[in-house]
Amino acid sequence: MAMLGMALxxxxxxxxxxxxxxxxxxxxxxxxxWGLASLLIPFAILVFVFKNWEATKTPFLxxxxxxxxxLVGTGLSVxxxxxxxxx
Numbered sequence: 001m002a003m004l005g006m007a008l009x010x011x012x013x014x015x016x017x018x019x020x021x022x023x024x025x026x027x028x029x030x031x032x033x034w035g036l037a038s039l040l041i042p043f044a045i046l047v048f049v050f051k052n053w054e055a056t057k058t059p060f061l062x063x064x065x066x067x068x069x070x071l072v073g074t075g076l077s078v079x080x081x082x083x084x085x086x087x
Contacts, residue, residue, distance in 0.1 A: 002080030008073025015066035022059040023049060030055075 027048050028035030038045040049056045 001083070002077050005073045005076025005078070005080055009070050009077060010073075012066045012070035012073060016063050016070065019059040019063035019066065020045075023056050023063075026052065026055050026059075 023045060024035065024038055027038040027045065030048075030052065034044075034048055038048055049060050
């Protein structure tokens with residue numbers, strides 16, 4: 001169970017990185033200023049997502065789904081480690 005959780009967490013984390021890079025590419029395509037702000041200023045990428053919802057909707061929602069899968073994977077990993085240690 002712990003190995004499945006670890007695999008889910010790793011795959012979902014890779015997915016979140018891929019989708020974040022897609023949003024970052026869209027920010028740079030919009031303007032260099034948005035791209036640099038998204039890289040350097042905390043939460044600027046969220047402002048960009050909400051201002052450009054139509055262009056960023058798909059990768060943002062996929063990133064949220066990947067985040068949920070990562071949480072489930074982490075929970076499975078922890079539960080598996082705890083139940084394995086109890087035996």
